[in-house]
Amino acid sequence: RRQPVVSETLAARMRFVMEADRLKSVTRGTTIHDGSRRENSAEHSWHIMLWALTLQEHSTQPVRIERVLQMLLLHDLVEVDAGDNPIHGTFDAAAVAAQEQAAATRIFGLLPAVQSAPLRAIWDEFEAAASPDAIFAKSLDRAQPLTCNLATDGGSWRDYNVTRDQIETRVGVKVKRGAAAVWDALCPEIDAWFAANT
Amino acid sequence: RRQPVVSETLAARMRFVMEADRLKSVTRGTTIHDGSRRENSAEHSWHIMLWALTLQEHSTQPVRIERVLQMLLLHDLVEVDAGDNPIHGTFDAAAVAAQEQAAATRIFGLLPAVQSAPLRAIWDEFEAAASPDAIFAKSLDRAQPLTCNLATDGGSWRDYNVTRDQIETRVGVKVKRGAAAVWDALCPEIDAWFAANT
Numbered sequence A, B: 001r002r003q004p005v006v007s008e009t010l011a012a013r014m015r016f017v018m019e020a021d022r023l024k025s026v027t028r029g030t031t032i033h034d035g036s037r038r039e040n041s042a043e044h045s046w047h048i049m050l051w052a053l054t055l056q057e058h059s060t061q062p063v064r065i066e067r068v069l070q071m072l073l074l075h076d077l078v079e080v081d082a083g084d085n086p087i088h089g090t091f092d093a094a095a096v097a098a099q100e101q102a103a104a105t106r107i108f109g110l111l112p113a114v115q116s117a118p119l120r121a122i123w124d125e126f127e128a129a130a131s132p133d134a135i136f137a138k139s140l141d142r143a144q145p146l147t148c149n150l151a152t153d154g155g156s157w158r159d160y161n162v163t164r165d166q167i168e169t170r171v172g173v174k175v176k177r178g179a180a181a182v183w184d185a186l187c188p189e190i191d192a193w194f195a196a197n198t
């Protein structure tokens, strides 16, 4: 067989997508809905992209769905190096942010510069919640784990002794900012669980 | 707290995204790259969306990346009902196709009609390889499992006693059709593995 020449550009892109496979081994604080195992950050990313496509009409502000999908596709890639930090856990926010910045530099840096710069920019925009697209994307990233906990009788809320007030300040504020109607849809079940269990 | 009114439209969309969680429990023939466990169809979907975003320039024909991403986001949802059929396994193709059609009707049918019709249409387009977007999307769906097997010293190729000729006819033809350069990039490693092991 002929040995075709593979450009360094394509080879670099292939190394990037191979490296990304490791996101499937980054486990989160929440489980999948049947409670059988911890969710990983790759399948979580897929799921909230489906939320975004399905629920785009319920964004608080108009969004460009193709940009939201790209943000969510990339948003957790840094966890390949930095791991996931459950929102109700205790961690040093500044240290985590520094780790994630270094991870973004390394991981997006695997790509040719023509591509690493725009992908890094869209990740930065997400991180900073710097646009309606990012605000909607972040609201879904916060809302989806709520449903994992509701589906498993409290799930990680029990692990971390979370209160209804903490849900409001750590999660509700951000979900409402990006997708107020989605928060309204989830609220009755959240209220009922905390009323019965705390 | 006030009890906001949640529209039936939003409630239907929420039921759809909840149902989709089950795709995380559909396991595939291939493992993740470290060989530690079988890959599931949700994380596989995420991964090939990243392939599409990264490798779009290497599509054989020009594509609209936002459509490719939507196709790949949705392409395996029918497996919630129909399961995954490994490409090198033995199965009744007509029976599987009928199962998947019924699954598509049920699952997309969870959505309001205004949304179920266009999402079903994009899934149909993917299934039929009926556009350059679908042809590129399908080529990545075939190419990514090759890398799982290459990363695990043959992986499911060993399970199914696959030959190099079968790779050519079942996989190579379709990868080349949508992304010839990606096939060229993978080919030397594939050839080397089969030369050493079969």
Ligand SMILES: [Ca+2]
Pocket (backbone or CB within 6 Å): A076, A084, A085
């Ligand atoms: Ca995260």
